[in-house]
Amino acid sequence: MSRLFVEGWMPEYGASVEPDEDLRAAEGSVDVEVEDRQWEPIVGIDDGIPKVAFVDGVRRIDARLLLDEVVGPVPGICGTYAVGAVLWDRVERSSEVVGETVARLAVLTGGNVPVLPPLDYGLSYEGVSVPDDDPAMLVRTVQIAMRRAEADLAEELAQGGYFVVADGPLHEPTETDKIGYIKSHSRMYLPEEQAPIMGQLGAAERTPLFTIGEGRLRRYSWYIRLADRTGGHSWSGIARCEASAGLGADAVARLADRSAAVLPSVASESHIDPRAPQNLVPIAALESDLRHRMGDSGLVLRALRTALGEAA
């Protein structure tokens, strides 16, 4: 029988794929004629929304696996992700972390389903197989599972009356008060004609809406500036938000106004967070809480090594 091993090198080795960025809009599908107004900065409007939820997830590769098959090695990984939300009650002025879920996946390529022996510390991994042979799909699988868990939690909270700010692109466009929040910008969505607005945008202001994507993935998007530029480049302090196209332009414009006014109040400070101001305070706190809940990486790796070593 082919045997499963834990690879000797560190789990993070070669894991520098950034799957977040692979959700790209098709070129040319950007429509800037959504809102019937001039292309100039719009001041955000705080409508006093009382309950805001920030949803985020973190993931980690716990170990790299290798299935020793006769035909050749089959790569795999053990990964853990955690998702949760920070509920911000703006009336009570309090925040709490809710809905934390930690899940562990063991993934092998080539249609192999890994079976792990019992592990110490009550750890357990769900065996998942990836049909093709692409090793990049291993991390993707964990990423997709995490995004799905995030989307489920976001949807649940949105239906519970929360204005949901989900970290990253919107995974599941539904017709609820839910926006995706994207911190980094690897490409520009606005056409050349509209692009200069980024230099004019002040703190707590947004651009008019534009659409990206087609069909089911069609969604509204807009840029907001979280903090004054104070000498930075014209993209400093800029975040992009998106909401489902199903909501209609008017409803999204309301969400956009709200986001431009509310989100700057939870922007982080540059002396505290290197990803400031885009890395929002509640999300940073949530991430650190979630990372903590995934358990000590050294202990987890040891448990896997012990179990797979003994299985011989």
Add this chain to the structure above:
Amino acid sequence: MSDTVGRVLGSQHTSTREFRVAIGDERYLQLDDLVVVATEVPGKGEVNTYGVVTEVEAVYEGASFESDTFRIAEQGSMPGVAVRSAQVSVTRVDPELWVAPNPGGLVERATGAARDKALYTDEMGRPLPVGLGRDGLPVYVDLDFFDGRKGGHMSVSGISGVATKTSFALFFLRMLTGRSDIVGDAGRNLRVLVFNVKGEDLLWLDKHNKDFSQDDAERWSALGVDPSPFPSVSLWAPPRPRSGDVAVPDTAGRQDVSVFAWTPREFIDEGLLRFLFTDASDTRNQVSFIAERVEAQLRRYAVDVTGVPGGVVLRDPAEGHGSGSLVTPNRGERVIESLSDLSDALEEYIDPIDGEPDQRWTGRVQAGTVSAFMRRFAAAVVRLGHLIRAGESRRIDRSAAQVTVVGIQSLHDLGQRFVVGALLREAFAEKEGSGQRFPLSVVVLDELNKYAPRDGQSPIKDMLIDIAQRGRSLGVLLVGAQQTASRVAPEVLENAALRVTGRLDAAEAERSEYGWMLPSTRARARLLKPGTMVVSQPAIPVPLVVDFPFPPWATRKEEVAEGDDPFEGL
């Protein structure tokens, strides 16, 4: 034992000396609270670790920067939870298996039998209450460590003005005299000698305090003592200087006080002369050498005089006057009725105006030393001359009452040292003579740094060291109080089994003399309020913080309750 307060903190190491408790949401722990945690030791069964809370802390979990506080508390934009924890110093592990408590272990408030275990009360032969813990229940000391069985003496430190040292000493005495059920044999005929060195605070020990409240009474009853003034007190004060033949006590507020003095005969027989030379500088020159010699000579020369009780004349023993003989003074012969007379008489032998000093009195010393001796003697005449007077004996009768209060507040420093020296010598000599430990004799002496200073020599210091070292077996117990223990002779401090401090000066608290306190207790010692003391005893490895209740006796004239007026009937 079901009062769970939290769990042993698991994010830090626990040890056999201390551990931390994460406090439950609906619970609290405060300083000095007693806790117990059970630990299952493989193969040995359950071990209980008892401890006392030395610090309580709270922090926002999730806040990593100071400014996060605002994000959590004010804007609420950051999730964070206030967590409270307590630092616990281990007092005891029972059974004695020195293991650290397990992280996550359930911590319970120690009450009832667990409290007794935490404070070792269950092991004390004779637990005497010395105050109340935070829970309002008594905290005990093992009396065996005070009355000489296993240890003796008590040392009380604390800054003045917070009325703690003497108040605590008196409170302790009241416990000692009030709890005969615990004190047992040692309490029979117990005699206490107290010196009142400042104000007239201690001259009202037998009077009710009008500020004494019902709450205070309840606290006293928790200690098992009827809240009443000292039942048996005798008060003594020196005569007022220049009051002539009438002996009027030198007190301001209270007049029904007995006057004490020594006759020249007593002065000579008991060798009190040395206590005129108690300044630390006196031993550096040869003054004390002359004093010893003069003392011996006086004993040989002094002869009683008919018609002058307590007075003497000095005659050469060659003339054949045996001890106890009574003579009629010759014409022109100097009859010594006061210290000033003695000074004049001595001058004729030691430093005559015409002629050489009599070497039988002075030995071979420099003329300057003789002058120094006479100079000091003359100074003593001015300052405490009124304490020596012929006439009926006015010695302090320490057997008249259980507590003898000697007021020396009106005396000059030199006079105070003289009286303290004379009485200590008397008390110690009496016990040395009998060789019996019982009845116990307790001496309360404030400003110990004055009588037994760290540096220098003096006859009183020698005697106090002697009492500290040997008094325990002779039943002479010293309750010494001082502002700063660092200024007191270490021999005296080291022999005190019970160590107590009230509020301390911040710099003083850092000195090695207070090494018996925990760092956290030291830090607190500068903040203690009146009525709160830190007590250390050999039986318990950590010092305990106790409160002692307001006294039912008055400490000032204004506090004396109506109907308890000292002038009543005058």
